Amino acid sequence: METETKTTTTTTQEEVEALMDPKSTVGGGVEDAYGEDRATEEQLVTPWTLSVASGYNLLRDPHHNKGLAFNEKERDAHYLRGLLPPVVVSQKLQEKKLMHNLRQYKVPLQRYMAMMDLQEMNERLFYKLLIDNVEELLPVVYTPTVGEACQKYGSIFRRPQGLYISLKEKGKILEVLKNWPEKRIQVIVVTDGERILGLGDLGCQGMGIPVGKLSLYTALGGIRPSACLPITIDVGTNNEQLLNDEFYIGLRQKRATGKEYADLLHEFMCAVKQNYGEKVLIQFEDFANHNAFDLLARYCKTHLVFNDDIQGTASVVLAGLVAALKLVGGTLAEHTYLFLGAGEAGTGIAELIALEIARQTNAPIEECRKKIWLVDSKGLIVSSRKESLQHFKKPWAHEHEPIKNLSDAVNSIKPTVLIGTSGVGKTFTKDVIEAMASFNEKPIILALSNPTSQSECTAEEAYNWSKGRAIFASGSPFDPVEYEGRIIMSGQANNAYIFPGFGLGLVISGAIRVHDDMLLAASEALAQEVTQENFDKGLIYPPFTNIRKISAHIAAKVAAKAYELGLATRLPRPEDLVKYAESCMYTPVYRSYR
Structure with a gap:
């Protein structure tokens, strides 16, 4: 983990507004709506959103909340006196306490729900916890626990995460996209819930998959959370058990197919490109075979699309x-x-x-x-x-x-x-x-x-x-x-192992299309990370403890291939792509507020 470097640089409201402007070119690196052009440039900042976040609202803003880690000066500057107990603790101690609490849960789904609650309260602490304990927590926020979470999503649903686009929104998908508060999206993971893992049709409750995947894009690949957008397209479900479940959160109808389905997906793909531009990565996730291949073939020539299952x-x-x-x-x-x-x-x-x-x-x-x-x-x-x-x-x-x-x-x-x-x-x-x-x-x-x-x-x-x-x-x-x-x-x-680094490589190169040679480059980069010590233990994959380093190397190989194929738009090409990839990775260490 990079150490925090303190500078006297401050982010003004005008700079933040400039960064939020889609036409802005401030920084020249991987842009950030919060003024974090590079994650390693830890700055003294005022936590601007569209207005100054302070007091009670600051403690309920997951992007900026630090809980008991707000120091004395920050508590004075941001009207936090009396809203927190008097003790000031470090992020490290918060992390220790949360891991202790998580380990008390014997049921994996309880751990999953606790992690989702943390993500909604304190984004940086969530990612710090996940990065530092990746081998222990990966099965909690992703497979296998996410499968059970999707099956029971209606029962455990608390706060909406991501966008839900159903047949009711036909003709208005662009408006729905504009409802999402973040404007500078770099990665979208989208599912229609028809083939969730090996569990089949879970309809609207498949949202757990895009949410989980994007958590890993950030934790393992360094894509900043504000640039990630989970989307579920709800065209109904053929799962009778869900249709009869009083807690089901989706449309209560059989799945739309044929022209009705294709038209909705086409409107979605056009709206995404119109709203977020040519370089937004759209990852198709857990679509049924008959749709997955058709969607990839149809849009691979016009959009930056990737199907993780294929x-x-x-x-x-x-x-x-x-x-x-x-x-x-x-x-x-x-x-x-x-x-x-x-x-x-x-x-x-x-x-x-x-x-x-x-x-x-x-x-x-x-x-x-x-x-x-x-x-x-x-x-x-x-x-x-x-x-x-x-x-x-x-x-x-x-x-x-x-x-x-x-x-x-x-x-x-x-x-x-x-x-x-x-x-x-x-x-x-x-x-x-x-x-x-x-x-x-x-x-x-x-x-x-x-x-x-x-x-x-x-x-x-x-x-x-x-x-x-x-x-x-x-x-x-x-x-x-x-x-x-x-x-x-x-x-x-x-x-x-692959998709977070692969996505980072596309983002840092400004790639406009995915090419098979990029997938081969990613495979080659991952295979090179397996050591003799790993082989001796029976492993043909490296341990996840080094995943951010591995992702940076994969990103560099993918970006290099994008430049080689003429598909990169972020020019000039950085001399050292590995260092550049590392410099662009989001780091969840708390920032100091002025």
Whole structure:
């Protein structure tokens, strides 16, 4: 964490208003509505919003509230006398107290709710807590706990976070966007709630996902909170349980489809570009397959769009595979891949692996795809099924006799890498893992489905059934496993390794489009962060404790690729992109108010 540097610089109201002006170019770095052009430039500031924040209102403004950390001078200057107990405490002590309180909760959802309450009260303390305790709190604010939070969102709903755009707002979406108080948005995460993790259609209650993702954009990638906007598009739900739930917070109707759905999404995409400009990143999150691919294909040429389920998952898995090669040997092209699951995640990962093999070997992409096999609910995807396949599955229909189940597919294809993206738990059975171990000295087993209950197998099962030889990673976290006296750590192929740094790279370069080469660059940067010490523990991903440093390196590689491809608009290009990325990262250390 950077140390606080005190200067006598002050931020005047005129400067803040200039910074709020969309045409402003004050600072030249990553702009900030609060005058924080660079997070490392800790200044003495007056907490201006549109008017001076003071007294009771200051204590209820999460952007500026410091609670008991307001010092004596600040209490006098901002009319806080009597509104706080007399003691003055440090941010460090506040952090210690909150971690102690959080650890008292035995139910993960209670921890989640406590963290959300903190975010609503004291933004900087929330992010300080999350950054300093990332390995402990990541499963609380994101998967797996966020899945339960979305299922119960109507019951635990307190204060709205983000924007809710429903069919009622059709024709008025631009006006709705203007209702959001922050005007300089850099990253939007949007969902329609149809396919939340492996839990299915949660409708309007899917808002927990954009909120959680954007918390990680800030904590792990350094995008300032005021630049992040979570959005849920509510077109109804087909979940009967929710439609009959008196606490459900969304539209009580079946999902809109076809032209009605497409028109609403198109209005939304046009309104976002009109309101926030060309460089706002729109991340599609947890859309169902049939919409996810269509939206990405439709808007990738006109907007800065990214689908974390298709592209982010692919990038983090590719990074794990590249790292794992140091343990198993060979090149990507020399391995054979078998997927259980042929939806957004499965086909997205498969395509990125094929792209990287094509880049390394100069072979046609069609040829590279032949090393990759996919199994869906009807069995192995083969050429005889081609006519009945959805369009995104067709490139993976290879010549082979039909096979109905995964176990037979494993024994026939004899893959070196087995990847689960099915959303169905317990599908990597003992027979499957034992078969993988019978023809691989070190089988690579990636059980990626979230949350934990939907994981294709547990770390313990993978290690026990492979006699401790598997190289294993999962989508949700598992505890270390003891096998024959050896402690084996379990890696987590978590998208949080990629998307925060990826988004930061797009923002600092002013990128206007996402290119596949940027995803490959992000994978390469992440794989380079895995050390021999990590490998010795059984890990193919680095620990999350270094995630901000990792994100800065990923951002630098992504930004470099944006400049190389002519897609960057923030000119001139900084000489040292890693240092520049670090300098632009939001830091949640309290600022001193005058």
